[in-house]
Amino acid sequence: MFAYIRRLAFLAAAMLAVPAAAHEIQPAIADLTLSGEAARMDLAFNAEVFLAGIDVDGVADTNETEGSDDYDALRALAPDQIAERLRGAFPGTADVLYLETGTGAVVPFAIDTVDVPEVGNTDLARMTTLGLTADLPDGVQTAALAWPEGWGELILRQQGVEEPFTGLVGPGETSPQIPVAGGLQQTGLVAFLSYIPVGFDHILPLGLDHILFVLGLFLLAPGVRPLLWQVTAFTAAHTVTLALGALGIVTIPGSIVEPIIAASIVYVAVENIFTDGLNPWRPVIIFVFGLLHGLGFASVLGEFGLPEGQFIPALLGFNIGVEIGQLTVIAVAFLIAWATIRLSEFGEVNRVQAIVYLAAALVLVPLALIPVAAMGGEMAEALPPLLVTIAILAGLCGAASAAGGVGVYRRMVEMPASFLIALVGAYWCVERVFL
Numbered sequence: 033m034f035a036y037i038r039r040l041a042f043l044a045a046a047m048l049a050v051p052a053a054a055h056e057i058q059p060a061i062a063d064l065t066l067s068g069e070a071a072r073m074d075l076a077f078n079a080e081v082f083l084a085g086i087d088v089d090g091v092a093d094t095n096e097t098e099g100s101d102d103y104d105a106l107r108a109l110a111p112d113q114i115a116e117r118l119r120g121a122f123p124g125t126a127d128v129l130y131l132e133t134g135t136g137a138v139v140p141f142a143i144d145t146v147d148v149p150e151v152g153n154t155d156l157a158r159m160t161t162l163g164l165t166a167d168l169p170d171g172v173q174t175a176a177l178a179w180p181e182g183w184g185e186l187i188l189r190q191q192g193v194e195e196p197f198t199g200l201v202g203p204g205e206t207s208p209q210i211p212v213a214g215g216l217q218q219t220g221l222v223a224f225l226s227y228i229p230v231g232f233d234h235i236l237p238l239g240l241d242h243i244l245f246v247l248g249l250f251l252l253a254p255g256v257r258p259l260l261w262q263v264t265a266f267t268a269a270h271t272v273t274l275a276l277g278a279l280g281i282v283t284i285p286g287s288i289v290e291p292i293i294a295a296s297i298v299y300v301a302v303e304n305i306f307t308d309g310l311n312p313w314r315p316v317i318i319f320v321f322g323l324l325h326g327l328g329f330a331s332v333l334g335e336f337g338l339p340e341g342q343f344i345p346a347l348l349g350f351n352i353g354v355e356i357g358q359l360t361v362i363a364v365a366f367l368i369a370w371a372t373i374r375l376s377e378f379g380e381v382n383r384v385q386a387i388v389y390l391a392a393a394l395v396l397v398p399l400a401l402i403p404v405a406a407m408g409g410e411m412a413e414a415l416p417p418l419l420v421t422i423a424i425l426a427g428l429c430g431a432a433s434a435a436g437g438v439g440v441y442r443r444m445v446e447m448p449a450s451f452l453i454a455l456v457g458a459y460w461c462v463e464r465v466f467l
Contacts, residue, residue, distance in 0.1 A: 088184035111148035231353020269322025277330025297457030381436030389430030
């Protein structure tokens with residue numbers, strides 16, 4: 033049994049640690065100001081990715097690309113060297129990055145200013161800001177921004193008007209026609225609904241650390257009442273710090289928050305191994321960890337930005353999306369483990385059930401190893417570890433169903449799964465502090 037756990041641990045450490053890698057792609061952010069005669073756009077983006085020729089649409093991490101070495105070399109260049117290369121390369125993008133007016137005129141941008149941060153931690157992206165200008169034809173009332181393929185997603189924010197437009201522009205897409213005078217601001221309902229999938233995506237499939245934390249809560253107490261106590265404490269806590277972090281009232285560097293989030297995963301998993309029930313202090317500890325997870329959610333939300341004038345609806349939508357994601361994790365885990373939990377209560381053996389579990393696990397592992405290129409970079413990066421996680425849980429449930437015995441769920445599912453979760457959390461702790 034221990035040898036079986038060691039094999040699973042090695043697989044989990046190799047597969048589940050992928051999303052924590054450095055050099056992650058950050059979305060570009062553009063502040064667009066339109067007047068009757070001119071347009072200005074301040075574009076904050078990863079200039080090194082652009083200069084290395086990396087297709088951001090196909091990856092979530094520069095280490096996974098053929099241009100990784102070029103990217104690393106560019107990250108070490110001084111600001112004036114990056115600025116010079118940008119000025120030399122940017123004119124070639126005039127046919128893919130431009131404004132299209134309501135009358136059909138195409139207006140290319142030109143570089144006005146380049147602001148490149150100094151070289152810092154070369155494992156982290158530095159966001160260069162380009163000041164771009166364009167001359168608009170007389171009488172222009174509206175303009176739309178064309179965003180190139182290969183540059184990832186863009187958060188576009190109109191500036192200088194009442195009721196400004198704020199929206200997400202995908203690769204190869206064009207924004208709506210934005211009125212020069214403003215008036216295309218999202219309604220509260222639209223902002224609320226549009227941020228629900230942003231919060232959900234941060235849990236499923238992109239938030240593996242949060243998934244493992246929630247699974248740790250489930251494994252110890254799959255019953256409704258003890259699970260409700262833990263999830264309620266966690267939800268209340270991260271809701272508070274998510275709001276405070278998004279408002280800028282509380283800010284803690286990611287270099288502090290992320291290792292503690294990993295440590296919270298280790299704590300929950302280790303406690304599962306050494307206790308067989310919900311201790312009175314566990315909801316309190318979960319609440320404290322939830323405060324830190326909320327700051328992690330806030331940092332993600334900060335990357336996307338919140339629309340001015342619709343801050344509260346967007347924040348509520350994001351938080352509800354996170355909650356739906358967490359409840360989905362619990363629901364999936366319950367559906368997988370429910371039959372094994374019932375057998376564990378009566379000590380029965382069910383060979384057919386064991387075969388079904390193991391067959392599901394064997395199907396999921398090859399699927400996890402197949403590149404999901406059609407789904408895009410982040411999805412292709414996040415799905416394999418998620419599928420392996422489900423496969424491991426199903427495999428453990430299959431082994432428990434075949435072995436049988438009262439309490440087999442704890443011995444052959446809860447404890448081995450918690451051990452694997454603790455192992456991955458410990459790896460993340462080390463990586464986020466030292467690597």
